[in-house]
Amino acid sequence: MQLGVEVSGDLVAIMAAEIRAGEKAVSLAMREAGSGLKADWRGQITGAGLGQRLAHSIHSASYPKSGDSLEAAALVWSKAPVIVGAHDAGPLIRSKSGFWLAIPLPAAGNGVGGRRMTPGEWEKRRGLRLRFVYRRRGPSLLVADGRLSSRGLGVASRAKSGRGRASVPIFLLVPQVRLLKRLDLARDAARAQAELPGRIAKHWVAGRLG
Numbered sequence: 001m002q003l004g005v006e007v008s009g010d011l012v013a014i015m016a017a018e019i020r021a022g023e024k025a026v027s028l029a030m031r032e033a034g035s036g037l038k039a040d041w042r043g044q045i046t047g048a049g050l051g052q053r054l055a056h057s058i059h060s061a062s063y064p065k066s067g068d069s070l071e072a073a074a075l076v077w078s079k080a081p082v083i084v085g086a087h088d089a090g091p092l093i094r095s096k097s098g099f100w101l102a103i104p105l106p107a108a109g110n111g112v113g114g115r116r117m118t119p120g121e122w123e124k125r126r127g128l129r130l131r132f133v134y135r136r137r138g139p140s141l142l143v144a145d146g147r148l149s150s151r152g153l154g155v156a157s158r159a160k161s162g163r164g165r166a167s168v169p170i171f172l173l174v175p176q177v178r179l180l181k182r183l184d185l186a187r188d189a190a191r192a193q194a195e196l197p198g199r200i201a202k203h204w205v206a207g208r209l210g
Contacts, residue, residue, distance in 0.1 A: 021207040023068035029199035033192045034060040034074030040188040041076065048182040050087060054080060076189075090181030100173040102142065107154040108170045119171055128156055130170060142171040 038060040045055040057080040063073045078084040093101065102119050111117040111125070119130055119142055130142040144154045145167055154168040 019070070020068075021204055023070050023072075024207050025200050025202075025204035026070050027062070027064075027068040027072040028203045029196060030072040030074040031062045032199055033196055034062050034076055037074075037076045037188055037192045040192070041078075041183075041185055044183050044185070044188065045084070045087075048087065050182065054083060057084065084183070084185075086179055088181070088183040088185050090179050092176055092178050094176045100140070100175065101177055102171040102173055103139075103177070104171055105169055106152055107148060107168050109151075109153045122170060126155060128154070131167070132173075133167075133169075140173040141169045142173060143167045143169050 038058050041058045042055040045058070046052060057078045058076065059079065060074060060076045063075070104116050104122075108117060108122055111121055117125065123130055126144065126146075128144045128146055130144055133141040133143050135141065145157075145165060146155055147157045147166055148168055149155045154170050157165040
C-alpha cells in the first residue's frame with residue numbers, strides 16, 4: 001500500500017500565513033489574559049474593602065508594544081506592591097523599634113486625609129499627653145486624661161474643676177499583629193494561565209477561518 005501527499009499551492013506561502021495567524025492569535029490571547037487578570041485583581045481589592053485607589057494601582061501591559069509575535073507576553077503589576085503584597089500574604093508585623101505597635105482606637109480619630117495617627121501625632125493635634133497603662137491580661141494601653149466628645153473622640157476636658165474628666169483609651173499596644181490575608185492573587189493568575197491555551201487556539205482558528 002502506497003500513500004501519496006500532494007501540496008496544493010505555495011508551501012512557503014502557506015507556512016508563512018500560518019505563522020502570521022499564530023502570531024496574531026498568541027498576541028491577542030496575551031492581551032486578553034493581561035487585561036482580564038488586571039480586572040480580576042482590581043475586583044478582588046475592591047471586594048475586600050480596600051478601596052478604589054488601591055485597586056487602580058493594578059496595571060497591565062502587553063509585549064511587544066506594536067506588532068504580533070509568537071513570543072508575546074503580558075505583565076500585570078501594582079504600583080503599590082508593598083501594600084498589595086501585605087494583604088495578599090497576611091504577614092506578621094512587628095514594631096521597627098522592637099517595642100510596641102500602637103493601634104488607634106475609635107477615640108483616637110483620624111489624621112489628615114483619614115490617615116491613622118501615631119501617638120506622637122495625636123498628642124500634637126489634641127494637645128494632651130498620653131499615659132502608658134500596663135495590663136497583665138490583654139493589650140496595654142495609651143490613655144489620655146480628658147473626656148469623650150459628642151463624636152466619641154478623646155479631647156481635653158473643659159472643666160477647670162476636673163469634673164467629667166476620665167482616662168480615655170486612645171491606643172492599644174501590642175508586640176506584634178498578623179495582618180489578615182484578604183487577597184489571593186495567585187488564584188486568579190493560575191486561572192488566567194490555565195485559560196491561555198484555549199484562548200490561543202480559539203483566536204488561531206478564527207484567524208484562519210476569517
